[in-house]
Structure formats: C-alpha cells, structure tokens
Amino acid sequence: MPIRPARAATVPEAPGVYEFFAGGGLAGLGLAGFRTLFANDIDAAKVASWRANHSGLIHQGDVWTLETLDLPGRADLAWASSPCQDVSLAGARAGLAARRSGAFWGFWRLMQGLDAEGRGPPAIVIENVTGLLTSGAGADFATVCAALVEAGYRVGALEMDAALWLPQSRPRLFIVALRGIEGVEQAGPSGPFHSPRLVAAHARLPDAVRTGWAWWSLPVPPRRNLDLAAMLEPDAAVDWLSAHQTEALLALAGPLHRARLEAARASGERRVAAAYRRVRMEAGVKMQRLELRLDGLAGCLRTPAGGSSRQYVIVCDDSSVRARRLAGREAARLMGVPDSYRLPVAETAALKLMGDAVAVPVVRALSDGLLWPALTGRRAAA
Ligand SMILES: C[S@@+](CC[C@H](N)C(=O)[O-])C[C@H]1O[C@@H](n2cnc3c(N)ncnc32)[C@H](O)[C@@H]1O
Incomplete structure (x- = not known):
C-alpha cells in the first residue's frame, strides 16, 4: 500500500512528476500531493524497495537507455537525484564528466528530447551533494546552470541541511529551475539556504548564466525539537x-x-x-x-x-x-521516513537505501514552499 501523505484529494489536477534516480522513492514521499507518472533507477534492490512502498510505474535500467517514448504524458516536475560519487568531497572528484555522476547527462538528454516534442516540464529539481558547487573549480555547477538557463529556465539553488528538520547533519544542494511559471524570489541571498559556499559559487558563474539566476525564497522551519536519542530503538x-x-x-x-x-x-x-x-x-x-x-x-x-x-x-x-x-530502521527515521515504510530485510541493504537517499522533510519543505505554489498558483496548506 502506498504511504505517500494524502493531499492530492484536494487538488483536482494534481501536478505530475517524473522521478529520476528514484532509489527507494524518498523524494516521492516528500512530494506530497504530486502524482508520480514515471520513476527510474538502475539498481534492482532499490527498485524492489520502491515497488514495496509506492504504487505507480517504475522502470529499472540505466537512464542512458531511456527514450522520451518511455515517459508517459506530460510532467509538471522532473526530479533528478543524480549520483554524487564523482563530485563528492569524499571521492576522487572526476566531476560530472565521470562515469557515475555523468548519468546526469543521460537525464538531461531526455529533458532536451521532451522539449523538442513540446512537453518539457515547467519545473526541474536537481539534487546533489554540496561538492557540486566546487567540483572542477566550480565548472560542473556552472555547466549544469548554463544548460538550464540556455533551455529558458530561471535557475537558483538552495543548500538545505536536513538538520533543520531532523537530528541528522546532511547538507545537500537543490538546484531549482522554473520556466513559464513563477517562484517566490528575493532580491539577494539571505538566510540559511543561501550558504556562503553557494553565494561564492554564484559569484563564479559566467554573466550569461547569472542573468537567468533567481534567489528562491523558502520559509525557514520552526526550531527542531527531536534529537538523536528520540530516533533510537x-x-x-x-x-x-x-x-x-x-x-x-x-x-x-x-x-x-x-x-x-x-x-x-x-x-x-x-x-x-x-x-x-x-x-x-x-x-x-x-x-x-x-x-x-x-x-x-x-x-x-x-x-x-x-x-x-x-x-x-x-x-x-x-x-x-x-x-x-x-540500525536500518533508525537510519530511516533519521531520513524522516515513517515506520510504515517497508525496509529491505538485510540491514546492509536498508542502510545503503537510506544512506543514498534524500531526506523526506527537506523535499517536503521545498515542495510546499516553492514548487507546489509555483505549479498550482497557491501556497501549500499548513
Ligand atoms: C543519490 S541516489 C538517489 C536516491 C533517491 N533520491 C532516494 O531518495 O532514494 C542516486 C540513485 O541513482 C541511481 N543510479 C545511478 N546511476 C544510474 C543510472 N546510470 N541510471 C539510473 N539510475 C542510476 C542509483 O542506483 C541511486 O539509487
């Protein structure tokens, strides 16, 4: 049975999403109210977890093997949590041209194909580690932003640390691109989501990219009141x-x-x-x-x-x-995943699933505060 929180019932035409690099589907859990039109991941074990917890269509395979024909209908949002190993500060940092993180371009090729068919999504979110801001001395971040700006999107990024919502230190970068719809913007960087390293990365962008830049505005959550001890068995x-x-x-x-x-x-x-x-x-x-x-x-x-x-x-x-x-269940709680989520039986598989994923309340905050209002023209209900 799907465990996605219900909100779609209040929206006659709920926005549709394609979820790329979907893993166990934690982005989908945070995108409350969206309809998943299509999901994809290369990893058979993760796809099995996705299926155990979601209804809908997931395709297992390399993103490079997909064609636009595989993507049904017309999505309002394309979400891509593309692999981060080659841009992570913990890795060798061969960048977005490298084998694993280069899968991003497999995703981008599909966005270009959808555009050519007149069904490119009005909103795209690219989630990655904050190392993307500095890999290749900033060239990878600039290349991604330039591709989005050239395709006509207004582009901005937010650095969001799951620690604002959950007792886990987990800073992640969210590049948000909107086209033909309006997101809430502020005049310049301020607040926790426009971190000094993001501001520095923005300053390194070429002028042509900066003209398409937006400092997206997102409400700061109330103070977190749970700590690690509260997540334990x-x-x-x-x-x-x-x-x-x-x-x-x-x-x-x-x-x-x-x-x-x-x-x-x-x-x-x-x-x-x-x-x-x-x-x-x-x-x-x-x-x-x-x-x-x-x-x-x-x-x-x-x-x-x-x-x-x-x-x-x-x-x-x-x-x-x-x-x-x-424990795997504790890791899941630290990602904001409800206990009703079916984890793989093997602890290592559960920990791998969670270690790779995106924290659910962070996606929810981005969705409620920026994506949903931009796509539906209204603020999310509290
Ligand atoms: C950072 S994780 C994203 C996990 C997901 N956002 C979640 O919350 O569970 C990256 C995912 O990309 C998948 N992946 C890596 N290379 C891929 C490729 N070439 N094609 C499709 N999926 C790929 C991995 O299996 C992994 O699940």
Missing part, C-alpha cells in the same frame, strides 16, 4: 557490542574525542553520541580514528560500502558506556 531491542569490542572501538578515539566521552560518562546522565570510524593522517601516518559527536545529531548517513562508513551509537548511562551499530 529501545535498548533491549538492539544488539550491543561486547565489552571487549566496545573497548577496542573506543580505543580508536583521539584525545579530544576521548575527553568528550569521558565528560559525558562522568555526568552520570544518559547521553547519546553518534560516531564514525575515519582514516586520518597524523604525523604523516594513516590512523583509524573514532570520531564522536554529542550535539544530539547523527553524522551524515552514508552508504555502507566499507566498514568505516557504518555509524555507531554510543550510550553513556549510569557511568557505563555501551556501543552498537546504527
């Missing part, structure tokens, strides 16, 4: 590391992180930390380190490709310290 329902394993893990913490943990333990209160193992250079030597945060946020979820990308939960309670791995 009950202590008795999860597997904890043994005392020996916990000791070995905590031994990886450097002096600063060890001091943080010690202060939390000494407080005698229940304190919850999120932690990652990371490789750091120290005095010219590669060291495996455990890095903790005790600010009530989880670190950015990642795909568990290697052992170091799995996040730990560390709980200080009654002067003892226990540690365990973050």
Whole structure:
C-alpha cells in the first residue's frame, strides 16, 4: 500500500512528476500531493524497495537507455537525484564528466528530447551533494546552470541541511529551475539556504548564466525539537557490542574525542553520541580514528560500502558506556521516513537505501514552499 501523505484529494489536477534516480522513492514521499507518472533507477534492490512502498510505474535500467517514448504524458516536475560519487568531497572528484555522476547527462538528454516534442516540464529539481558547487573549480555547477538557463529556465539553488528538520547533519544542494511559471524570489541571498559556499559559487558563474539566476525564497522551519536519542530503538531491542569490542572501538578515539566521552560518562546522565570510524593522517601516518559527536545529531548517513562508513551509537548511562551499530530502521527515521515504510530485510541493504537517499522533510519543505505554489498558483496548506 502506498504511504505517500494524502493531499492530492484536494487538488483536482494534481501536478505530475517524473522521478529520476528514484532509489527507494524518498523524494516521492516528500512530494506530497504530486502524482508520480514515471520513476527510474538502475539498481534492482532499490527498485524492489520502491515497488514495496509506492504504487505507480517504475522502470529499472540505466537512464542512458531511456527514450522520451518511455515517459508517459506530460510532467509538471522532473526530479533528478543524480549520483554524487564523482563530485563528492569524499571521492576522487572526476566531476560530472565521470562515469557515475555523468548519468546526469543521460537525464538531461531526455529533458532536451521532451522539449523538442513540446512537453518539457515547467519545473526541474536537481539534487546533489554540496561538492557540486566546487567540483572542477566550480565548472560542473556552472555547466549544469548554463544548460538550464540556455533551455529558458530561471535557475537558483538552495543548500538545505536536513538538520533543520531532523537530528541528522546532511547538507545537500537543490538546484531549482522554473520556466513559464513563477517562484517566490528575493532580491539577494539571505538566510540559511543561501550558504556562503553557494553565494561564492554564484559569484563564479559566467554573466550569461547569472542573468537567468533567481534567489528562491523558502520559509525557514520552526526550531527542531527531536534529537538523536528520540530516533533510537529501545535498548533491549538492539544488539550491543561486547565489552571487549566496545573497548577496542573506543580505543580508536583521539584525545579530544576521548575527553568528550569521558565528560559525558562522568555526568552520570544518559547521553547519546553518534560516531564514525575515519582514516586520518597524523604525523604523516594513516590512523583509524573514532570520531564522536554529542550535539544530539547523527553524522551524515552514508552508504555502507566499507566498514568505516557504518555509524555507531554510543550510550553513556549510569557511568557505563555501551556501543552498537546504527540500525536500518533508525537510519530511516533519521531520513524522516515513517515506520510504515517497508525496509529491505538485510540491514546492509536498508542502510545503503537510506544512506543514498534524500531526506523526506527537506523535499517536503521545498515542495510546499516553492514548487507546489509555483505549479498550482497557491501556497501549500499548513
Ligand atoms: C543519490 S541516489 C538517489 C536516491 C533517491 N533520491 C532516494 O531518495 O532514494 C542516486 C540513485 O541513482 C541511481 N543510479 C545511478 N546511476 C544510474 C543510472 N546510470 N541510471 C539510473 N539510475 C542510476 C542509483 O542506483 C541511486 O539509487
């Protein structure tokens, strides 16, 4: 049964969306009220999760193999959460010309084809990591914006951190392009969504691209009131590391992180930390380190490709310290996914699905505050 929040009932002609690089369909969950006309992803496991949680048409395959004939009807919005590995600060940064992130151009080829048939969408959203702002010294961001401006769109971008809505630090870039419809704009950059690095990237754009630029305006959400502890399963329902394993893990913490943990333990209160193992250079030597945060946020979820990308939960309670791995369901909650969402049975698959995805309330905020009003001519109901 689909779990998309209902709003379409109030709109006779609900806007339609094509969801590219759809993964488990979290963008679709945030696009409340939109009708998904078509979705696509190359990954069979993700497509299975999409089907388990959504009704509608999803096609499994490489975006490069799609033709405009495969795209039914006429969408109001095309959403593309294209692969980020080649523009991510964590990767080798070969950029949008590289194999994985280059899939963006497979998507863009379809947009051009739709335009040629007179059914190009009035709204396009391209979601990616913030590394897209600086990869290729800004050339990738400029190329994407230039393609959209040349196609007649007004283009702007927002850097949105899921931490404003959820207890997870997850900054992401959303390039929003509108054509033939009006979005709410402001005169210049201000507020949390026009970050200094976005403003710097805008300043690097060629003049011809900047003439088509818009500083989109989006309401800032009320203060978040849930922290990481509120997302966790009950202590008795999860597997904890043994005392020996916990000791070995905590031994990886450097002096600063060890001091943080010690202060939390000494407080005698229940304190919850999120932690990652990371490789750091120290005095010219590669060291495996455990890095903790005790600010009530989880670190950015990642795909568990290697052992170091799995996040730990560390709980200080009654002067003892226990540690365990973050569970798939907890990762889903940290993405704003309701517990009714059917996750893959294997924990690694669930974590991969969530680590790759876009946070649902962030999409919802973008949809309610900018896309929906632009496409339907009215503000979303509260
Ligand atoms: C960043 S994830 C987006 C996930 C999605 N937004 C979500 O919330 O679940 C990128 C997705 O692109 C898919 N992908 C990568 N290369 C692709 C290609 N050439 N064609 C189609 N999909 C591709 C991956 O399988 C992955 O699910």
